[in-house]
Amino acid sequence: xxxxxxxxxxxxxPAAWILYSLFPKRVRWAALLVCSAAFCFLADPxxxxxxxxxxxxxxxxxxxxxxxxxxxxxxxxxxxLMVSKNLxxxxxxxxxxxxxxLQTPLGLSVCTLLxxxxxxxxxxxxxxxxxxxxxxxxxxxxFMKLPAGPLVxxxxxxxxxxxxxxxxxxLGEPICLLIQGVxxxxxxxxxxxxxxxxxxxxxxxxxxVFSLWLMPLCAAMSLYxxxxxxxDMARGLGGxxxxxxxxxxxxPYQSRSITDFVGRFQISVTNYLKTYLYHPLGxxxxxxxxSALNIxxxxxxxxxxxxxxxxxxxxxxxxxLLILLERSVWGKIMTKLPVFFLRVYTFxxxxxxxxxxxxxxxxxxxxxxxxxxxxxNLPLATASSLYLAxxxxxxxxxSVLFSTSLPHSLKGALKKRFPTAASLTGAxxxxxxxxxxxxxxxxx
Amino acid sequence: MRIQKIVSCFLLLLFFVPAAAFGLTGSWDALFWPKGEDxxxxxxAGQIEESLVAAFPGRDWLCGxxxxxxxxxxxxxxxxxxxxxxxxxxxxPDADEQITAQNLQALQQYAASTRSPCYFLLCPTAAAIxxxxxxxxxxxxxxxxxxxxxxxxxxxxxxVYTIDGYNSLFSHQSEYLFYRTDSRLTxxxxxxxxxxxxxxxxxSARSMDYFSISHPVHDFVGNVASLVPYVSVQPDxxxxxHYQKHNWTIWLQPDPGTNEEKIRLYDLSQLESDDPLxxxxxxxxxxxxxxxxxxxxxxxxxxxxxxxxxALFPLMALHYQQxxxxxxxxxxxxxxxxxxxxxxxxxxxxxxxxHFGYDSFVSDALGAGPLS
Numbered sequence: 031x032x033x034x035x036x037x038x039x040x041x042x043x044p045a046a047w048i049l050y051s052l053f054p055k056r057v058r059w060a061a062l063l064v065c066s067a068a069f070c071f072l073a074d075p076x077x078x079x080x081x082x083x084x085x086x087x088x089x090x091x092x093x094x095x096x097x098x099x100x101x102x103x104x105x106x107x108x109x110x111l112m113v114s115k116n117l118x119x120x121x122x123x124x125x126x127x128x129x130x131x132l133q134t135p136l137g138l139s140v141c142t143l144l145x146x147x148x149x150x151x152x153x154x155x156x157x158x159x160x161x162x163x164x165x166x167x168x169x170x171x172x173f174m175k176l177p178a179g180p181l182v183x184x185x186x187x188x189x190x191x192x193x194x195x196x197x198x199x200x201l202g203e204p205i206c207l208l209i210q211g212v213x214x215x216x217x218x219x220x221x222x223x224x225x226x227x228x229x230x231x232x233x234x235x236x237x238x239v240f241s242l243w244l245m246p247l248c249a250a251m252s253l254y255x256x257x258x259x260x261x262d263m264a265r266g267l268g269g270x271x272x273x274x275x276x277x278x279x280x281x282p283y284q285s286r287s288i289t290d291f292v293g294r295f296q297i298s299v300t301n302y303l304k305t306y307l308y309h310p311l312g313x314x315x316x317x318x319x320x321s322a323l324n325i326x327x328x329x330x331x332x333x334x335x336x337x338x339x340x341x342x343x344x345x346x347x348x349x350x351l352l353i354l355l356e357r358s359v360w361g362k363i364m365t366k367l368p369v370f371f372l373r374v375y376t377f378x379x380x381x382x383x384x385x386x387x388x389x390x391x392x393x394x395x396x397x398x399x400x401x402x403x404x405x406x407n408l409p410l411a412t413a414s415s416l417y418l419a420x421x422x423x424x425x426x427x428x429s430v431l432f433s434t435s436l437p438h439s440l441k442g443a444l445k446k447r448f449p450t451a452a453s454l455t456g457a458x459x460x461x462x463x464x465x466x467x468x469x470x471x472x473x474x
Numbered sequence: 475m476r477i478q479k480i481v482s483c484f485l486l487l488l489f490f491v492p493a494a495a496f497g498l499t500g501s502w503d504a505l506f507w508p509k510g511e512d513x514x515x516x517x518x519a520g521q522i523e524e525s526l527v528a529a530f531p532g533r534d535w536l537c538g539x540x541x542x543x544x545x546x547x548x549x550x551x552x553x554x555x556x557x558x559x560x561x562x563x564x565x566x567p568d569a570d571e572q573i574t575a576q577n578l579q580a581l582q583q584y585a586a587s588t589r590s591p592c593y594f595l596l597c598p599t600a601a602a603i604x605x606x607x608x609x610x611x612x613x614x615x616x617x618x619x620x621x622x623x624x625x626x627x628x629x630x631x632x633x634v635y636t637i638d639g640y641n642s643l644f645s646h647q648s649e650y651l652f653y654r655t656d657s658r659l660t661x662x663x664x665x666x667x668x669x670x671x672x673x674x675x676x677x678s679a680r681s682m683d684y685f686s687i688s689h690p691v692h693d694f695v696g697n698v699a700s701l702v703p704y705v706s707v708q709p710d711x712x713x714x715x716h717y718q719k720h721n722w723t724i725w726l727q728p729d730p731g732t733n734e735e736k737i738r739l740y741d742l743s744q745l746e747s748d749d750p751l752x753x754x755x756x757x758x759x760x761x762x763x764x765x766x767x768x769x770x771x772x773x774x775x776x777x778x779x780x781x782x783x784x785a786l787f788p789l790m791a792l793h794y795q796q797x798x799x800x801x802x803x804x805x806x807x808x809x810x811x812x813x814x815x816x817x818x819x820x821x822x823x824x825x826x827x828x829h830f831g832y833d834s835f836v837s838d839a840l841g842a843g844p845l846s
Contacts, residue, residue: 031519036526040492047486072519201482209485417611424547450477457481464488469540472533473704 031073033177033263034215036471042069043267046173050271051196059165059191062172062271069173070136077135078171084119085170088112088145089163092152096159105153112149116142125338137176139335143302144170148184150306157185165191174267178260180278180298183305187273194272202457204269209464211262216470218432219255221425222248228418230388234397238408241415242401246384251429253384254279257296276301283380283433286372287364288352291380292329299335303328318358326350336387341395345386352379495531504529534704541704553701556601556608561654562698562707563600563607566617569831574622577830578629580837581823585633588815590776593674594630595637595824596623597659597667597783600652602827603643619827626830634823635674642670653710656696657782657828658751661687661713664785671786675775675820677793685715690742694750712750714740715785717792720768724791726756727763730798731812734759739788754784760805761813763798764791771795776818778802780835782826802839803829810839 031038046065053061070078091112098104120142127134151157160166169187226248229241261278268275278298285291293300308328314321326347333346356364364372385402389395400406419426431437445452496502506525508518530536541552550556556563585592601608602619620640627636643651643666651663659667665682672679691712699707717724724739737756744752755762764787774796777787781801791797800813815821829835 031523035523036492036530037519037523040489041522041526044489044493047489071513072522073516075514075516198482199478202478202485205482205485412614413611414614417609417615420609420611421549421551453477453481457484460485461488465536466540466543468530469536469543472527472530473537473540473544 031069033174033260033267034212034467034471036468039212039468042072047270055195058194058272059168062191062194063164063168066168066171066173066176070171070176073176074136077137080119080135081137081141081170082167084116084141084145085167086163087115088148089160089166092148092159092166093161095152109149109153113146116145116149120146121338128338137171140175140179140181141170143181144184144187147302147306151183151185157183157188160184160188172273174264174271174273175275178257178264180261180264180276181302182275182298183302190273196270196272201270202453204266206266206456206460207262207269208266209460209467211259211264211266212467213259213463214255214262214432215259216467216474218425218429219252219259220470220474221422222252222255222429225418225422225426226252226388229415232414236412236414237401237406238410238412238415239401239404240411240419242398242408243381244415244419245398246381246388246402247426249384249388250283250381251426251433253387254283254433255429281433281435283377284373284435285376285380286369287356287361287376288349288379289356291376292332292349292353296332296335299332300328303331307331322354325353329353340392341386341389344392344395345383348383348386492531496529499531501529501531537704538706542706545705550609551612552705555698555702556612557702557705557707558607559706559708560607561600561604561652562702562705563604563652564657564698564701564828565601565615566599566619566828566831568617569622569827573834573837574626574831576834577836578626580840581634582630584815584840585631585821588821590815590818590821591635592633592821592823593635593637593671594627595639595667595671595822596626596830597639597824597826598623598643599657599826599828602640603647603651606647622827622831637667637671637674639667639670642666650711653694653696653698654707655694655699655710656751657698657826658696659783659785660710661715661754661785664783665715665789667783667786668789671790671822672793675790675793675822677790680717680719680789680792684717684719686718688714688716690714690753691745691750696751712745712753714753715789716740722766722768722792724788725765725767727765728757729759729761729809730763736765739764739791751784754788755799758801758804761798761800761809763796764788764794765796766791766794769795773820774798774818775820775822776800776813776815777822777824778836778840779824780826780829782828783824786824802835805839 031042033039042065046061046069049065050058050061067078067082070081091108095105095108095112098108120139123138124134126132148157148160152159165188168191169184172187175182226245229245229248232241258279261275265275265277276298278296280294280297282291282295285294308324311324311327312320313324329350330343330346333342333344333349336342336345367375382399382402385398386392386395389398397406401408441452441456445456496505504525506521508522512518512521527533544552545557550558551565554565554567556565581592581594598619601616605613605616608616623640630636643663646666649662649666650660651666652658653660669679689711692709694710694712696710725736726739726741727736728734740753741756742753744750744756749758752758755764769792771794773794775790775794775798777790777797777799779787779799779801780803784799787797787799798813798818800810823836825836
């Protein structure tokens with residue numbers, strides 16, 4: 031079951047919300063657990079079994095660790111056992127699925143990395159041992175974050191699951207966020223993906239400089255609107271069920287440097303890696319070589335978050351190189367340059383990165399690089415690429431516009447100036463957006 | 475605070491509207507309710523979604539609105555079809571070279587094994603002829619049918635005479651040659667093919683003045699319309715060419731050799747069938763004879779076709795005593811085995827690029843003949 035599907039939006043969601051509201055506050059977590067288990071079962075029955083067993087093992091090992099409060103050696107062994115089990119599940123299943131061409135179980139990364147974080151947190155004393163199996167299981171299975179995160183630390187989840195609050199007057203904003211997420215995916219993400227697929231089916235001879243620039247632009251927009259759409263939906267759904275989830279993207283395509291971009295793109299993954307890897311490794315404290323090494327490890331893993339392909343590893347490596355260059359070579363010059371220039375510089379480098387990200391092989395990525403720079407003896411533009419661009423021109427412009435903070439700022443300004451009118455008009459607009467998104471889902 | 479409550483309630487209620495509509499119309503039965511095995515094999519969610527999409531309240535209105543919006547925003551291509559108010563033109567992918575070679579080889583072998591002269595007419599589709607209706611920038615994306623037809627023709631030996639349908643249609647490209655909602659040729663398109671085929675087959679085509687034209691159907695929606703649903707395209711006319719010069723009656727003998735009754739040409743009852751274009755050759759029975767008892771001509775013609783230009787054969791029948799039309803898509807092996815090409819004076823292969831380049835029906839069917 032997908033979040034941006036009719037069966038979820040008009041079937042599962044209303045039923046789950048009614049069930050949740052009917053339960054007394056004290057046991058709402060149980061209603062949410064039932065709903066989450068049902069969602070997981072409908073989406074991927076084997077995943078439900080896997081996560082339930084994995085979470086139960088983590089729960090049991092956590093309680094066992096608690097018994098050895100004074101024996102650090104034993105606690106460390108148990109922590110290593112928990113971390114190893116979760117990482118083995120994550121890497122093992124991901125690699126197996128990739129080799130066999132199978133779909134990775136829904137929520138595998140979210141569940142296993144939550145378990146890993148829990149193990150480290152209770153070992154470090156940064157989280158309390160969980161004594162409630164149901165709530166612990168719920169934190170793993172929470173349906174809104176299963177498809178694509180965001181990655182949340184266990185201790186953050188624990189506080190919220192103990193007393194989730196919903197107020198009717200505070201529901202508007204999360205519902206708007208949910209609708210926004212659906213719209214991002216189906217109105218902007220899908221057309222960009224379609225255009226990207228058509229362009230990538232071109233043979234080398236059919237390509238032009240224009241089509242080679244258009245391709246990473248579509249890939250970048252498609253990835254952003256699909257992933258941030260998922261995150262908006264998760265946050266919106268979280269709000270509807272009284273759970274606050276963090277944002278995963280903060281207008282990454284208007285970043286002023288590559289370092290800034292990495293901090294704005296998949297924020298929860300970056301934060302997770304910083305918490306559990308970058309900080310324990312010593313951050314920037316050990317001189318240039320040590321900090322360069324730390325940045326490299328974290329950024330390479332950030333790249334591998336998307337899958338186990340050589341291109342994703344190189345993609346991470348590309349960002350490592352740029353971050354290090356920004357830190358040690360041209361970082362100081364950048365502070366003196368105009369903001370517009372910095373945004374163009376960052377966006378261009380990000381577009382280049384998507385050539386690596388999407389290439390079927392490194393050889394293909396190299397061909398695209400050369401072509402984009404005008405070194406491939408390719409025509410500037412071909413009629414077919416111009417035709418395709420004209421077909422999707424409106425969606426392209428809209429995608430670029432909505433990947434910036436401009437619409438949000440405009441909305442904020444209107445809300446500040448005319449609060450009542452903005453609320454009412456906003457509700458009507460979001461209602462229309464839901465109808466339009468439904469039309470797009472049906473038509474596709 | 476009150477406004478926030480109103481806004482929240484309004485937005486929340488939107489998610490309950492479809493369920494309420496299902497409840498009010500009592501159409502819950504249209505939805506898929508999963509059973510144990512569907513749930514266990516993980517297919518339940520997909521099946522629920524499919525049934526919901528099919529039965530969603532206001533589906534046509536929502537899809538129509540989305541299609542109209544996308545068209546207004548500049549899109550005119552969907553499902554590999556170009557569309558406008560003037561019609562839907564299906565773009566073909568590059569032809570399958572292996573299938574083409576197999577079909578050509580089958581055709582060649584058939585021609586080599588018969589004493590009767592063989593003719594080959596490969597018809598282009600609307601995408602090749604009505605290029606003025608396709609955005610100029612998109613022309614590069616089109617499969618080059620002209621080149622493909624030339625390549626097919628040149629690969630055949632001198633045993634097969636080729637008929638140039640492409641240029642005869644292209645020279646009349648502004649006329650109503652193809653249906654707006656169907657990939658097949660209209661009666662007028664077939665008339666132009668009839669004229670150009672005459673020079674090769676050896677008859678003198680009748681001019682348009684010899685025919686009266688009737689239009690029994692004004693709202694025909696053909697097989698391409700379903701590829702671009704919810705796009706408003708003007709429906710088509712079905713035209714019938716009636717020969718007026720002589721008082722001849724053209725009879726159709728469906729499935730000759732059986733006890734099927736003869737019927738007059740243009741069986742109007744077919745207009746009510748699932749494919750109204752069967753009006754030209756009668757019921758879908760694989761093999762049909764066109765006969766004119768009073769004709770002064772004594773020639774016979776055997777036609778192998780794919781159903782793409784059925785309106786052509788009633789016109790050709792004016793020059794023969796018997797025209798046997800074999801639809802290779804529907805003729806059974808038993809029917810094919812009874813056909814002896816040597817009993818006919820001429821053999822015509824008339825196919826559309828749309829089928830010939832992508833489907834091995836020619837090699838499959840002709841392999842079942844007595845001469846293979």
